[in-house]
Amino acid sequence: MSTASTPPRLAVVTGTGRSGTTLLTEVLARHERTGFVSGVDDKLWRLGSRGRHNGRLYRAGGARPASMRALAETAGLRQRGRLRVRPSEGYQLFDRHVMPGFSTPCRDLLAEDLTPVVARRLVAFVEERRAAQGADVLLQHLTGWPRTGLLREALPDLAVVNVVRDGRAVASSWLQMGWWDGWRGPDQWIYGPLPPALREQWERSGRSFVVLAALGWRMLVEAAEAARELVPPGRWLDVRYEDLLADPRGVLAGALEHLGLAWSPTFEAGLAHHRLEQGRREAFRDELTPAQLRAVEQAIAEPLERWGYLVG
Secondary structure, eight states: OOOOSSOOSEEEEEESTTSSHHHHHHHHTTSTTEEEOBHHHHHOGGGOOTTTTHHHHHHHOOOOOHHHHHHHHHTTOEETTEEOOSBOOOHHHHHHHTOTTTTOOSSOOOGGGOOHHHHHHHHHHHHHHHHHHTOSEEEEEEESSOOHHHHHHHOTTOEEEEEEOOHHHHHHHHHTOTTOOGGGOTTTSTTOOOOHHHHHHHHHTTSOHHHHHHHHHHHHHHHHHHHHTTSOTTSEEEEEHHHHHHSHHHHHHHHHHHTTOOOOHHHHHHHTTOOOOOTTTTTHHHHSOHHHHHHHHHHHHHHHHHTTOOOO
16 A cells, blocks of 8 residues: 555556446545546547546536536436536547557557657646646546556556456456457457467357356456556555445545545545445356356456455
């Protein structure tokens, strides 16, 4: 955990899709010293606002600038009468203003992938949004490959909060998501080819899709573990989703400290907008057949146990 008194310019909340990264990012963004990319920024990038109103709209939910309200209505960004101003992964912005392909690399993005052009664009992207939003920390939500090697090469004070969720739950959830492209197989899905050992496991399973989802979780979790080894002590914090639900205040206090931020009245008030409940922690036991669950546990037993998840 970081003990630095100066918050990082950029902090990323990373993890596999469906691991709880959205929840944690949205809660941390309640802090008044953070800024973020929103869905409005991503879709209305031509305005060049760099998220100037994000924090006020997200935290207060009060009056909205008339010009932004009209544009949001035109772009279909209202939902049940409210602007969807909340943290976004903002991949369209990153692809357009930082690095084409940032959103869809076939492997993790490493320090050696950073070019001088991308470094300048990345620093400008972060600093312009911090300035526009009056934020100390730009909080960025990322899923899939961690990409922290490339980010830290440009911004050495980068802080990382890595969220890990039980791989059985993640695999089951992926199979229910319209965006999961594993149905096309690992030669055509977004994550690139499986490492040979994992490919062999998938073939032995009879090319099971549920096993493929589990192996995708394993590949991304192990990529994050490798990325963590390259980050200086105090700059990387692992958070299990299940621990966040079991002890939200304890985990959130640790995450804020990691970012050099103090628990504040604004953050306390914002926390009331979120429900952190343990209800569906093991829903995968009903969503998968016993045979499917056994196959998943066999495929990812080692990382499950390494992260403290009981198998069987």
